[in-house]
Amino acid sequence: AEESESEVIKPHQGINQEPIPLQIKRDGTDVYVEMTSQITDIEIQKDKPYKAWTFNGEAPGPLVVVNEGDTIHFTLKNMDPSIPHSMDFHAVHAAPNKKFADVMPNEEDTFTYQASYPGVFMYHCGTAPVLSHIANGMHGTIIVKPADGYPTDNEVDKEYVIIQNEWYKYNDLDDMTNGEPSQVVFSTKALEQGQPNTNGVLNSLKDEPLLAKVGDKVRLYVNNVGPNEVSSFHVVGTVFDDVYIDGNPANHMKGLQTVMLPTSGGAIVEFTLKEEGMYPMVTHQFNHVQKGAVGFIKVTAD
Amino acid sequence: AEESESEVIKPHQGINQEPIPLQIKRDGTDVYVEMTSQITDIEIQKDKPYKAWTFNGEAPGPLVVVNEGDTIHFTLKNMDPSIPHSMDFHAVHAAPNKKFADVMPNEEDTFTYQASYPGVFMYHCGTAPVLSHIANGMHGTIIVKPADGYPTDNEVDKEYVIIQNEWYKYNDLDDMTNGEPSQVVFSTKALEQGQPNTNGVLNSLKDEPLLAKVGDKVRLYVNNVGPNEVSSFHVVGTVFDDVYIDGNPANHMKGLQTVMLPTSGGAIVEFTLKEEGMYPMVTHQFNHVQKGAVGFIKVTAD
Amino acid sequence: AEESESEVIKPHQGINQEPIPLQIKRDGTDVYVEMTSQITDIEIQKDKPYKAWTFNGEAPGPLVVVNEGDTIHFTLKNMDPSIPHSMDFHAVHAAPNKKFADVMPNEEDTFTYQASYPGVFMYHCGTAPVLSHIANGMHGTIIVKPADGYPTDNEVDKEYVIIQNEWYKYNDLDDMTNGEPSQVVFSTKALEQGQPNTNGVLNSLKDEPLLAKVGDKVRLYVNNVGPNEVSSFHVVGTVFDDVYIDGNPANHMKGLQTVMLPTSGGAIVEFTLKEEGMYPMVTHQFNHVQKGAVGFIKVTAD
Numbered sequence: 067a068e069e070s071e072s073e074v075i076k077p078h079q080g081i082n083q084e085p086i087p088l089q090i091k092r093d094g095t096d097v098y099v100e101m102t103s104q105i106t107d108i109e110i111q112k113d114k115p116y117k118a119w120t121f122n123g124e125a126p127g128p129l130v131v132v133n134e135g136d137t138i139h140f141t142l143k144n145m146d147p148s149i150p151h152s153m154d155f156h157a158v159h160a161a162p163n164k165k166f167a168d169v170m171p172n173e174e175d176t177f178t179y180q181a182s183y184p185g186v187f188m189y190h191c192g193t194a195p196v197l198s199h200i201a202n203g204m205h206g207t208i209i210v211k212p213a214d215g216y217p218t219d220n221e222v223d224k225e226y227v228i229i230q231n232e233w234y235k236y237n238d239l240d241d242m243t244n245g246e247p248s249q250v251v252f253s254t255k256a257l258e259q260g261q262p263n264t265n266g267v268l269n270s271l272k273d274e275p276l277l278a279k280v281g282d283k284v285r286l287y288v289n290n291v292g293p294n295e296v297s298s299f300h301v302v303g304t305v306f307d308d309v310y311i312d313g314n315p316a317n318h319m320k321g322l323q324t325v326m327l328p329t330s331g332g333a334i335v336e337f338t339l340k341e342e343g344m345y346p347m348v349t350h351q352f353n354h355v356q357k358g359a360v361g362f363i364k365v366t367a368d
Numbered sequence: 369a370e371e372s373e374s375e376v377i378k379p380h381q382g383i384n385q386e387p388i389p390l391q392i393k394r395d396g397t398d399v400y401v402e403m404t405s406q407i408t409d410i411e412i413q414k415d416k417p418y419k420a421w422t423f424n425g426e427a428p429g430p431l432v433v434v435n436e437g438d439t440i441h442f443t444l445k446n447m448d449p450s451i452p453h454s455m456d457f458h459a460v461h462a463a464p465n466k467k468f469a470d471v472m473p474n475e476e477d478t479f480t481y482q483a484s485y486p487g488v489f490m491y492h493c494g495t496a497p498v499l500s501h502i503a504n505g506m507h508g509t510i511i512v513k514p515a516d517g518y519p520t521d522n523e524v525d526k527e528y529v530i531i532q533n534e535w536y537k538y539n540d541l542d543d544m545t546n547g548e549p550s551q552v553v554f555s556t557k558a559l560e561q562g563q564p565n566t567n568g569v570l571n572s573l574k575d576e577p578l579l580a581k582v583g584d585k586v587r588l589y590v591n592n593v594g595p596n597e598v599s600s601f602h603v604v605g606t607v608f609d610d611v612y613i614d615g616n617p618a619n620h621m622k623g624l625q626t627v628m629l630p631t632s633g634g635a636i637v638e639f640t641l642k643e644e645g646m647y648p649m650v651t652h653q654f655n656h657v658q659k660g661a662v663g664f665i666k667v668t669a670d
Numbered sequence: 671a672e673e674s675e676s677e678v679i680k681p682h683q684g685i686n687q688e689p690i691p692l693q694i695k696r697d698g699t700d701v702y703v704e705m706t707s708q709i710t711d712i713e714i715q716k717d718k719p720y721k722a723w724t725f726n727g728e729a730p731g732p733l734v735v736v737n738e739g740d741t742i743h744f745t746l747k748n749m750d751p752s753i754p755h756s757m758d759f760h761a762v763h764a765a766p767n768k769k770f771a772d773v774m775p776n777e778e779d780t781f782t783y784q785a786s787y788p789g790v791f792m793y794h795c796g797t798a799p800v801l802s803h804i805a806n807g808m809h810g811t812i813i814v815k816p817a818d819g820y821p822t823d824n825e826v827d828k829e830y831v832i833i834q835n836e837w838y839k840y841n842d843l844d845d846m847t848n849g850e851p852s853q854v855v856f857s858t859k860a861l862e863q864g865q866p867n868t869n870g871v872l873n874s875l876k877d878e879p880l881l882a883k884v885g886d887k888v889r890l891y892v893n894n895v896g897p898n899e900v901s902s903f904h905v906v907g908t909v910f911d912d913v914y915i916d917g918n919p920a921n922h923m924k925g926l927q928t929v930m931l932p933t934s935g936g937a938i939v940e941f942t943l944k945e946e947g948m949y950p951m952v953t954h955q956f957n958h959v960q961k962g963a964v965g966f967i968k969v970t971a972d
């Protein structure tokens with residue numbers, strides 16, 4: 067039983083649109099990306115679904131990966147019967163009022179722009195009030211791979227994506243504006259076939275930890291999509307050998323215990339796991355850990 | 369009608385001192401700066417004036433621009449009939465108890481110090497309780513121009529100043545200490561004759577956007593004067609090509625989507641606007657956008 | 671009279687274990703560190719003791735200083751009659767479930783790991799719920815001295831440690847999770863014999879300021895142990911000449927007015943004090959200054 071059913075707006079009541087996979091096709095440096103905006107139940111806690119406003123039925127939305135210099139031809143198909151939605155990729159140069167424009171209910175539109183900078187970028191719906199659209203689930207991560215790679219590419223054994231997001235009272239703009247988050251959660255998105263791909267729900271990375279082997283250097287692409295809180299991202303039991311702020315190879319830091327992520331900020335963090343065991347990932351703002359912000363990496367012998 | 373009239377302290381009731389322009393004169397590397405502390409109504413929202421404690425009748429106060437290595441001869445004329453005020457420039461080396469000292473009501477005093485470091489620095493009243501003085505409006509920005517410039521000086525087409533500040537319930541130290549901001553706002557200060565110069569009020573940079581041309585590289589001098597909140601400063605539709613943390617040329621970052629500003633922190637951010645349109649500036653802490661933290665840059669064809 | 675006596679858990683009532691000095695011995699690059707977990711009254715405000723969960727009877731716990739590359743043999747003697755405790759050093763590589771493991775009441779255990787990275791690192795109890803253990807006082811700082819030093823070592827005249835921590839309602843996990851801090855405080859820990867060594871209590875660095883001479887370049891090892899809040903660390907009356915984020919020589923910034931510390935983050939900040947007088951240290955999040963986050967450096971003539 068959904069506690070918040072009464073808060074669901076009329077046209078969304080009873081709707082639970084099946085997740086639709088992201089479509090992405092490449093033709094040289096032209097990349098064709100198709101996404102949906104849709105209304106889909108996300109089970110933040112067991113038996114406590116949240117009728118999320120989503121991209122493709124996921125919250126955070128599906129991971130998008132392109133190369134530096136690519137031209138993105140982006141199509142948004144708005145399956146929401148009642149509300150316009152839109153797409154703001156932090157990775158691109160585009161006039162927001164034209165290329166991050168609203169797509170009306172049951173319509174679709176296509177926009178073209180370039181990914182000029184490498185890094186780990188947030189994307190989100192930019193329809194007003196933006197806070198409602200992000201906090202209801204319309205956020206995600208786009209990775210732009212650098213043309214010349216990272217100086218530490220050869221050292222990395224495993225790569226994962228970690229996204230931090232907050233949830234508030236159901237579609238409650240006052241709580242989103244003036245309150246504290248009900249949950250703060252981590253999710254992971256598959257970088258390749260076979261990797262886990264989760265929503266931002268409690269325990270998803272506790273019940274099924276990320277995996278590594280003893281001695282692995284692990285790279286995490288981390289993104290704090292908010293909508294409101296900053297993050298102090300930390301992995302227990304190790305130190306970050308290398309950090310690239312917002313994922314840009316030029317912003318290289320060394321030996322960090324914790325990386326400060328502004329809201330919407332990204333980073334690549336790399337670290338070595340020297341012993342078998344369970345390594346928690348947290349934001350070191352521990353009130354947020356108390357609300358769910360923890361995941362695990364399980365390290366086993368070779 | 370001023371809602372908060374009852375909260376105004378007795379000696380300030382009925383006072384609304386006309387803004388007095390900053391005076392600044394140069395003699396070689398000696399710079400003579402004269403400012404006032406005064407009580408002036410600031411219309412945070414239409415028809416909702418806030419009887420602000422200000423420098424020169426502006427909140428944030430007037431922009432001060434000097435050169436690295438300058439000696440500043442600073443005079444504060446305290447026009448407040450009842451409360452001492454003072455000046456703490458983050459840009460200088462000075463013994464606070466002597467050179468950031470209180471100036472009594474209806475008195476003036478002069479202090480001398482050097483601006484040894486280039487950058488974007490906060491200034492504020494440092495009279496106890498400092499939180500009241502900052503939150504009631506006594507904050508602003510001093511820019512110290514680097515002797516050797518920035519490596520990107522030649523690329524920049526337009527320059528503006530953006531200041532973020534919060535407002536609380538009128539002169540309510542408990543709300544300032546324990547509450548959330550009522551408004552979070554952006555203002556701009558004129559770097560040169562003819563540029564807009566606004567207070568930190570709702571919609572000032574929505575009603576009258578900053579202006580740029582297609583292809584311009586824009587530089588913003590950004591300063592988060594608080595008093596309490598950090599900022600995740602972001603411009604929609606672009607990526608920051610170059611960022612200088614606290615405005616120091618040595619702290620150069622590249623390709624950022626968002627810059628983390630501690631409370632009182634500054635930055636120079638530079639970005640290219642490739643298409644005609646409207647580009648919002650925000651803190652990506654979207655609860656603060658909901659409370660007003662948004663401004664626009666309008667980009668037109670050549 | 672302790673206001674919160676009723677909140678103290680049964681087995682802790684009436685207990686006030688005398689502080690026990692940290693033991694640290696070196697044999698080549700093997701360092702033997704012995705600490706206790708114990709229940710000790712900390713007088714946050716005069717006549718308002720807080721029956722803290724501590725390391726060695728201090729909150730923050732005693733400063734630990736080792737060298738880059740050292741092997742740490744760490745023994746935790748748990749003197750708490752009722753609750754397990756543990757130790758998570760941010761400076762080391764260790765499987766958390768094995769080497770940051772719980773030590774049962776009245777037991778002790780020894781763990782071995784290496785300090786591979788130089789810097790200013792947090793340590794804390796990692797026993798669940800971690801938020802309770804940190805917020806009740808189980809946090810501190812470990813400094814790992816770099817094998818090759820800092821480029822500015824020769825310029826530094828005085829060195830001190832500053833730790834920022836928050837206090838909440840006594841052992842109230844709901845207030846720790848959903849509330850705002852009751853106090854935000856600074857403490858210092860002795861780097862050498864004769865330096866002050868304080869708990870995180872109100873006014874400790876106001877009543878007895880740190881000392882320096884005119885012209886001194888002062889280095890502070892700063893650590894924000896939270897548990898929840900970020901810090902905007904600033905010293906009034908000067909500018910940071912040099913900053914090393916998390917204390918790593920590779921993360922060198924220049925000319926900062928304020929350094930952004932994530933929760934658990936560290937930094938080395940160095941600055942010159944050019945005139946006699948009193949220089950306040952604050953987090954520029956001034957609601958936290960209002961709750962106690964201020965200390966002083968007193969500068970006298972040679």
Ligand SMILES: [Cu+2]
Pocket residue numbers: 103119150151152191192193199204
């Ligand atoms: Cu939407």
Ligand SMILES: [Cu+2]
Pocket residue numbers: 405421452453454493494495501506
């Ligand atoms: Cu004042």
Ligand SMILES: [Cu+2]
Pocket residue numbers: 456458490492632904906954
């Ligand atoms: Cu200040």
Ligand SMILES: [Cu+2]
Pocket residue numbers: 154156188190330602604652
């Ligand atoms: Cu955005």
Ligand SMILES: [Cu+2]
Pocket residue numbers: 707723754755756795796797803808
């Ligand atoms: Cu403990």
Ligand SMILES: [Cu+2]
Pocket residue numbers: 300302350758760792794934
């Ligand atoms: Cu930790």
Ligand code: NA
Pocket residue numbers: 234235241245246247248
């Ligand atoms: Na809430």
Ligand code: NA
Pocket residue numbers: 300301302303304305323759760761
């Ligand atoms: Na760690």
Ligand code: NA
Pocket residue numbers: 536537543547548549550
């Ligand atoms: Na408020």
Ligand code: NA
Pocket residue numbers: 155156157602603604605606607625
């Ligand atoms: Na952007």
Ligand code: NA
Pocket residue numbers: 838839845849850851852
């Ligand atoms: Na509280």
Ligand code: NA
Pocket residue numbers: 457458459904905906907908909927
């Ligand atoms: Na200062």
Ligand SMILES: [Zn+2]
Pocket residue numbers: 150151152191192193199200204
């Ligand atoms: Zn939307």
Ligand SMILES: [Zn+2]
Pocket residue numbers: 246247295
């Ligand atoms: Zn919060």
Ligand SMILES: [Zn+2]
Pocket residue numbers: 304305306307337338763786
């Ligand atoms: Zn490591």
Ligand SMILES: [Zn+2]
Pocket residue numbers: 452453454493494495501502506
């Ligand atoms: Zn004042």
